[in-house]
Amino acid sequence: MKLLTNNIRQLLGSGHPMLDNVAKYYTQSEGKYVRPMLVLLMARATALCPRTSSINPTESTVNVPISPSSILSDTNPSAPPYSTSTAFSSTPDAEWPAEWSDVLPSQRRLAEITELIHTASLLHDDVIDRSVSRRGAASANLEFGNKMAVLAGDFLLGRASVALARLRDPEVTELLATVIANLVEGEFMQLKNTSKDESYPVWSEDALTYYLQKTYLKSASLISKSCRAAALLGRSAPEVVEASYSYGKNLGLAFQLVDDMLDYTVNAQELGKPAGADLELGLATAPLLFAWKDNSALGALIGRKFSKEGDVEAARQMVASSSGLEQTRALAQSYVDQAIDAISIFPESEAKQGLINMCKKVLERRK
Ligand code: FPP
Numbered sequence: 002m003k004l005l006t007n008n009i010r011q012l013l014g015s016g017h018p019m020l021d022n023v024a025k026y027y028t029q030s031e032g033k034y035v036r037p038m039l040v041l042l043m044a045r046a047t048a049l050c051p052r053t054s055s056i057n058p059t060e061s062t063v064n065v066p067i068s069p070s071s072i073l074s075d076t077n078p079s080a081p082p083y084s085t086s087t088a089f090s091s092t093p094d095a096e097w098p099a100e101w102s103d104v105l106p107s108q109r110r111l112a113e114i115t116e117l118i119h120t121a122s123l124l125h126d127d128v129i130d131r132s133v134s135r136r137g138a139a140s141a142n143l144e145f146g147n148k149m150a151v152l153a154g155d156f157l158l159g160r161a162s163v164a165l166a167r168l169r170d171p172e173v174t175e176l177l178a179t180v181i182a183n184l185v186e187g188e189f190m191q192l193k194n195t196s197k198d199e200s201y202p203v204w205s206e207d208a209l210t211y212y213l214q215k216t217y218l219k220s221a222s223l224i225s226k227s228c229r230a231a232a233l234l235g236r237s238a239p240e241v242v243e244a245s246y247s248y249g250k251n252l253g254l255a256f257q258l259v260d261d262m263l264d265y266t267v268n269a270q271e272l273g274k275p276a277g278a279d280l281e282l283g284l285a286t287a288p289l290l291f292a293w294k295d296n297s298a299l300g301a302l303i304g305r306k307f308s309k310e311g312d313v314e315a316a317r318q319m320v321a322s323s324s325g326l327e328q329t330r331a332l333a334q335s336y337v338d339q340a341i342d343a344i345s346i347f348p349e350s351e352a353k354q355g356l357i358n359m360c361k362k363v364l365e366r367r368k
């Protein structure tokens with residue numbers, strides 16, 4: 002992950018010192034690297050599965066290592082100074098651990114792209130949520146202001162797009178571009194949840210369906226489609242590609258369910274970001290939706306987005322005295338079970354065990 006972070010920092014080089022600084026800001030603190038780790042593990046686990054053709058993937062165009070000079074080489078001295086950027090390359094093979102040598106250069110690059118897209122979404126998310134902290138430090142919007150945080154996020158997406166185009170794989174490009182659109186769609190669904198023009202809510206399964214759909218778009222889409230892309234880059238057989246996607250989708254849903262649970266159960270210091278933020282933002286996530294099912298009194302609070310004085314605290318109490326958190330955990334567990342089941346067709350390997358361990362970590366994590 003250290004090698005990966007170095008590459009990401011190279012990908013984010015800009016001739017403008019301030020943009021360079023803001024774009025790399027969230028790479029200074031240690032992230033969890035869940036998405037790149039999943040891509041690398043999936044690459045290794047699927048390398049042992051059936052392939053679609055006899056083509057040796059290491060010899061195909063998409064897997065040719067990306068040369069430092071072939072990308073972002075806009076070093077024309079007559080060009081405007083701020084359009085220049087640091088050229089970047091894949092990690093030199095000498096540094097890449099021998100036991101991970103079955104991961105193709107294109108799959109390594111994909112791992113970096115997933116982290117770039119994820120970090121861009123955090124930059125934008127912290128503006129939308131008016132968050133003050135991230136990864137144990139001041140959030141980028143607090144440190145540099147909303148305008149620079151939004152533009153830095155856009156810059157990350159631009160550089161992720163260049164790296165993606167360089168993989169020369171239209172299906173993978175389409176998948177990851179769809180992820181970016183899905184992130185916005187998910188965030189929009191969440192905004193609608195907090196808009197003032199909704200009718201007075203009465204519990205129905207539709208609320209949970211809407212929440213899960215939003216959760217897929219804002220969290221599970223990136224994880225599932227990048228797992229799928231890892232298998233595609235490795236030329237895996239169709240059933241292996243589907244299994245990779247299904248694993249990522251179920252793990253992604255579990256990941257966000259746990260995230261929404263931790264917002265209720267862990268303090269800001271341990272989380273490294275604000276705790277209890279969802280209710281403050283007017284958001285009804287899984288623990289509250291389950292609590293509402295058993296306590297119709299929550300409907301009125303949800304209807305007014307916890308805007309009346311004392312609403313947030315009252316809702317917190319009602320969640321605490323309900324089985325909402327347990328039901329959320331149980332649902333996350335059921336998705337994890339489905340994720341593990343999806344990859345049961347993979348042959349036993351250290352990487353497959355790693356994918357299973359990631360499921361356990363997602364359930365046990367406290368930040
Ligand atoms: C974190 O959720 C946010 C996301 C998983 C996705 C955010 C997506 C956008 C802001 C859309 C625009 C993004 C791009 C890349 C175009 P959270 O607020 O529930 O989690 P947190 O507690 O970590 O803040």
Ligand code: MG
Binds near residue numbers: 126127130132
């Ligand atoms: Mg947020």
Ligand code: MG
Binds near residue numbers: 126129130
């Ligand atoms: Mg948010």
